[in-house]
Amino acid sequence: MRRWRGSGRFGARCLGAAARMLGARFQAERGSASLEFLGLGVVLLIPIAYGTVALLQLEQARLATDLGARNGARVLVTGSDDAAALAEQHIALALHDHGIDPAAARIEIRCAPNPDCAVAGDTLTVTVRTEVPLPFVPGAAEWLTIPVESSATYPRDRFEAMP
Structure with missing residues (x-):
């Protein structure tokens, strides 16, 4: 077998x-990694943070409408004389506690099968609707909103009319 002389030097020269x-290529790009990181960070972090804030506001509105509808239906099912006014107060308080204007919410009360809820055993449904504007968009409250709606259904007690 024949050996080549100096073959180790050739490999060392190629490696060198x-x-x-x-090394020359990395020297030319020195310092650009931090600039790329900042650019990419701004491009990714700002939309993610905005989306997080928007989703948190939607969740807050969902919790407010859910709590308002549930408490309003519970109060109305009792059938007391001041139940309607008390239910409106409960709904307004639930919305106000979650930072939503109670005047902007729409409340709908339905009874089935009788629309007047006078018969024991009817089911009472309270629906609370509101609209959430996108955060940090001035003037978006009129044209760029997301509707949020929650309903709660409770049966009236069948035996409440009995002595």
Whole structure:
């Protein structure tokens, strides 16, 4: 078998040339990694943060309408004389506690099968609707809103009319 003389030097020369070439290339791009990180961070972090804030506001509105509808239906099912006024107060308080204007919410009360809820055993449904504007968009409250609606259904006690 024949051996080549100096073959170790050739490999060392190639490796040295490759290392110099890579070193020169990395020297030319020195400091651009931090700029790329900042650019990419701004491009990604701002939309993610905005989406998080928007989703939190939607969840807050969903919790408010859900709590308002549930408490309003519970109060109305009792059938007391001041139940309607008390239910409106409960709904307004639930909305106000979650930062939603109670005057902007729409409340709908339905009874089935009788629309007047006079018969024991009817089911009472309270629906609370509101609209959530997108955050940090001035003037968006009129044209760019997301509707949120919750309903709660409770049966009236069948035996409440009995002595």
